[in-house]
Amino acid sequence: MRQQLWLHNLYSKSLQKSGLFYGFPPPHKLQKLYVKNIAEQHRHMASQLKLVTNQRKINCLIVLTGQRDADVQTIRNVSLLVGEGKLFVTGKDVLVRQCCEKASLSNEHHVYDIKQQSEELYSSALLVLRGGDLLHPQALAMFSSKMPILTAESVTYCDVDSMDKSGKRHLAEFYPDWNPDLQLSTGYVKTGIVIEGEQIIRRLLCFAQQHNQTSMMALWMSELYLSKSSVEVNHIEYCLVHQTLAPVMQWTRELVKLSHHPINISIGGSTQNAKISWKHASTPLVSLIIPTKNAKLLVQTCIDSIVSKTTYAHYEILLIDNNSDDPEALEYFESLQKSQSNIRVLRYPYLFNYSAINNFAVKHAKGEIIGLINNDVEVISPNWLGDMVGHTQREDIGCVGAKLLYPDTRIQHAGVVMGFGGGAGHAHKYFPRYHSGYLHRLVATNNFSAVTAACLLVKKSDYELVNGLNENDLTVAFNDIDFCLKILTLGRRNLYCAEAELFHHESVSRGTDDTLEKRQRFENELCYLQNTWADIIDSDSAYNSNLTLRFENFSIRE
Structure with a gap:
């Protein structure tokens, strides 16, 4: 899946040193943007101070x-x-x-x-x-x-x-x-x-x-x-x-x-940030929910990486089979239940509805913590689950998301910013893996309004308090964003955990929204998000209105 990974790593590090990563303006252009921004700030302040x-x-x-x-x-x-x-x-x-x-x-x-x-x-x-x-x-x-x-x-x-x-x-x-x-x-x-x-x-x-x-x-x-x-x-x-x-x-x-x-403090992903680990008395059971239809190789890569690399041992895996018909996949799923005592395969014999599938699985989950996991992720850091669980256990934290990388090691997800494209987008998307990001937010664990459910942990009690994912209006897209924003209404804060790293082979199994029906469904779901969460889309408290919403790179707004 990741041919010549060493070459991609070398390329990413070279990009970081050169500063020529995705769409980020060079210093002289940034300065021009800031000079313009200073004038705009001056006008706004003058207007406010008149009052x-x-x-x-x-x-x-x-x-x-x-x-x-x-x-x-x-x-x-x-x-x-x-x-x-x-x-x-x-x-x-x-x-x-x-x-x-x-x-x-x-x-x-x-x-x-x-x-x-x-x-x-x-x-x-x-x-x-x-x-x-x-x-x-x-x-x-x-x-x-x-x-x-x-x-x-x-x-x-x-x-x-x-x-x-x-x-x-x-x-x-x-x-x-x-x-x-x-x-x-x-x-x-x-x-x-x-x-x-x-x-x-x-x-x-x-x-x-x-x-x-x-x-x-x-x-x-x-x-x-x-x-x-x-x-x-x-x-x-x-x-x-x-x-x-x-x-x-x-x-x-x-x-x-x-x-x-009650925290442990160590050096983080750069010399300018710290890693904070929270001390807890318990190690709760985590129910990792993985929906799939067929996709044996993806599921095998995902589960093998969890089983072989994860240091946090107190978890169960619920593999949700959504109408698989590939004999090899079905045979593999059956073998999992026989060979792994902490893996269960549940059948969901209905039309694909991501929200409904996960809501169904949560009802069968035994864990205090729910993990929503895509079948196309692959563990990189062995402590990923322990780091995420430690944050999820905090009483003021709601959803906890991970750092997800494309197979070429560029950033796929490092928190979600509301307002990109009129809806939501991924912070620092396409940045090199080793870049520290704006205000070190790529290497530092910090709060965002939302995180992706490709790898998301949340307390089961919180999941149930907001009635889970919206299976009526958001069957495929934006259901995780909507869910995170509902969690905010409980008084929680959502979190991007920079230390938890996984690969994400994005939407390999489901494909893209390339048919008229799928495009219409996507537009309907985007409209639902925009109408329901207009205030947060207009002004994301985890972002800054002086920064651009045209790109996902934290450049100054033009």
Whole structure:
């Protein structure tokens, strides 16, 4: 199935180094797109700020880096914008002392040591920056306009970019809305954060005195999630902070400081991200459901790879035979039941309906966790199931999907973004296997609105709560997307597990939608998805409206 795989791997690695992977614009074109985007952001901000009648007071805390010129530049920039707010600094004692003395001698805006806290500090919102960061002139007004009025405690963060010595802005980082698993994996929210509420500010300042390095805010945002805080986290899709220093953060080493939580932390798929494994007391039974019609070789490859490579042992396989008529396939299916005690073959003697087949199988499943598995996948990483089960067991996680590769090792699936093509599409599709992706989201486990059911795990209880897959309106396409979005309504978050890797020989057994009847069915199912989930298609919280929906490559929107 994968002739000359070594050659494909070499090709993929060469693509990664060259940057010429599928459809991604070169740096000069990206910069042109961003210049256009900056102008668009400016117009939108000006329009929104016309409606602001009363700007709220915001104090500022700067985490010093030890790079004196950069720290001083940030202090001077903020002092011109902070208005009635006070300016605080934190960091190593000697840096704080030097900084405060210099500001006092030069008659600049007064700078306070965070250890000299006053009650005034808790009565207003607090913006946290790192030394070397510069504020957009309208940053405080935008933060003020976006902070929730009715919420006592909140955290609000913004997108960021970089600024060179000539003042040119570039390398925009367009973040998703609050994405706890991306935070744990990469520490993506690390500066430009406004905190409001006395108790949460006190918690932050206590944390800052224990962790006074520049990674402090990335750690604190991770701690916020791990401690199960109910504080509201908001996101502003504007680049309100400009970084003049390249962030230097060995995230795995930093995150280990939070290892008192029930997690194991190790190096992830790149030097910039961590792998998080969750500690659980139980190893639940997983029911892996594999529908098929004939396709002996595909099924054999799939099941052999599961049986021979999977390290997580507590699973059963339910092979659902949908009207197979190939004698060799039928003979093989029968032999499976006789040779493997944890494999059952169930007959589904009706017309093909992917949703109905899986709903039928779930009723016969014995496991606490359901695994929807295509017959054309093939295991690569031995720990795939254990990694996915560990996430599925988390109470706030719904569907867990895997990294799926085409036979030539390019990316087939790494999470689903709503809005592509007016419906949904696969993030980073066709990227090389070894590429880290946008914001490291290809190699980092993180949250997406949906994942594909070619390899999807979910608690059986959640499956039943949303009445499974929609077998009336979505018989073939988009049933997995619809299912994931229904799971979101339970208050769960869906997850792409970057460490679970499998090949996906996509739709080899079923074929393509190349007849008039199939095309009409596809159009009907797309219309159902668009009508049912219009709000999420219009604005996917796991994506960013500054990014394109024309391609699946995270380029800036044209």
